[in-house]
Amino acid sequence: MSAASVPGRENSASGTFSKRLKNLTSSYMFRVIIQGLITIWAVTTFTFVLVRLLPGNPVDIRIDQLQNQGYTYEEAVRQAAGLYSFDPDEPIFSQYLRYISNLARGDLGVSITSAGTPVAAQIMRFLPWTLISVGSALVISFSLGILIGVMMAYWRGGVLDNVVTALASILSGIPDYVIAIVIILVGGVQLKLFNVGEMRGGVDPGIQGFTLEYVASVIKHAILPVTTYVLATVGTWILSMKSSTISTLGEDYIHVAKARGLPERRILIAYVGRNAMLPLVTRLAISIGFVLGGSVIVETFFEYPGLGLQLSRAVASRDYTTMQGIFLVISIAVIASNILSDLLIGWLDPRVSLEDK
């Protein structure tokens, strides 16, 4: 139905349009997305300035390296200038303007230290590894935590419950890098369960194409970091699922379900589990955002080629554009997952109304 063909309707059409616009601007989604965009801009600007406050720029660091290799200062300056497409004397504000206008066009710039490689390509190279390792760890540890948590709450007070709860408390209190080191020390060196040297990297070198062998190799290399992440986080999931389940068990509808004589299994899954999971699902959505940040230390220890390792290398070599790019990607992920968790809880639990916030 076209409004232009019927002259009398034109007014009302523009009326609904302005009404729609008003609805749009006052809607929760719109506000949230605008807020998100502003935060992304703020983070971008902040990291831009921050990164340039680092002592020593990439050219200076390269000049130092070249001088150590026996070049004279002039030669080193000429070589370094030719190597990098970066002029340290350009005013910071014009650098900023150029960066932002490029960013608006979706161009993250070119890595300074590995000249010619676009930052986007670099991120795309390292991102999958972090997604695979931290992502699968998140899924495993969340599902394990939910399952064990519900069981511990349902049969609480038993020997198994006490043991598992104590174990979960202990695991939740130990930092992830401690677990990583213990895995290397005990599993790799003392018990010789695996060869730590062989487990480095994301995949065995020399495997071509996407074959079964390739997948097996990826899994083999991801096992250590994934185990570390799972052990470091599963305790918290178990404990929060357990306490959430216990508070759900006290609800009236559980008693009613029991009074109706529903089978135990059905109560456990459909009534207790689903309701107790609600608060945890939003937390899962929030932690998805932090997946990309990965764990710098764990990736460094296992020399796993994820974003965290890449970031720490970029910091060490003062690769401004790469650092900015990684920060941008991580912040977008965090903001998006926050919005997702808000929407998710509103959809899963109609009692929580978004418009009230």
Add this chain to the structure above:
Amino acid sequence: MAGFDTIATPVGLLIGIICGFVPLGIGIYYRHLRPGIMGFFACTVSGFACGFFGGIPMILLSTSVVVSYVYVNRQDPFTSRKSIEEVDFAETNAEFVLRQTAAFGRTLRAMSYGILRNKGGFIGFVGILFFLVLTTFGPLFIEYEGQPRMDRRLPGAMTLFQMPSSEHILGLDFQGRDVLSHIVYGGQTLIITAIETGLMATAIAVVFGSLAALLGGIVDQLLSALSNFILTIPQFPLLLVLASILDFDSHFMLAVLLAALSWPALMRAVRAQVLSLKARDYVEAAITLDLGMSHIILREVFPNMVSYIAINFIFAIRGAMYALVGLVILGMVPLREPDWGIMIWNARSRGAFYNPDAVMMALAPIMAIALFQLSLILFTRSLEEIFNPRLRSGL
């Protein structure tokens, strides 16, 4: 100031004894000798351990416990125990302070009973105490070995690493130094920095959180936006960058940096808490009576949040320690030896991870960090249970 530099020295002991006279004096004056004497010993030990930094907080703690025993309500001496919680709008500020001290002392007593009865909490408390005693009084008994000891090389050995022996309980490190001495001396800076961070982060969070909730409007929006902003930036990567920008001569700067990044989560919680407290009847009554902002914050809102803040203070300490050790392990913060994080960094860069003889050099600091963190979390979890009885049935 006679602070941390007086750790386990005669000066510290003197400070502790002087501090101890405060609870002892109050106890003797009001004829409650037992809490007085216990306060005296507590002050002496903690003053001996940390000088003024240990003595003065301990005066507050022990004195409030003593006061909670002797608290007498002038108007109605027979129901004074009960009247600690009763609000009397006619009371003077001095009476209010006395009543709050008594209430605080009573909370402390309830807490210590609770901790003693709670298995996890007791283990956590003992663990924390163990590490505090180890780092403060350990130096009295064990000498620090900073210099390489080439003479300890065993005949035929390739390296100076050694497994534990009766002489060196935790073995020797890559320079033939006693690992135990590094464990004893290496916790001090770490724990002090973490506590400083916790104090600063908690202070910022409480001030900002209550300001945002009570003033509302533009202040609320600005502070909330700031906290959202800091929460959005990935913490550890940011620390990585910041740590290489700033030149850390002192660990205090590092604590400031960590605190600046770690307040937002607690600030949000405090803000929410104050908002919900604000809606309660007694606070609304105080607002209607126009009792003034400072009265509302200090008298109505703050006393109801003490337990909550205490728990989050320990959480902040834990987070600070995690980040601190993480930065040191990656070699991003040039801290000096002795330090647990540097031990791990050394172990990693000297190949101790892959040398079966060197396992103690890496394992000892890792165990120390893991056990300390574990004690903190067990302690906080049981505190939560004590303060929040609804959880008690569960965990």
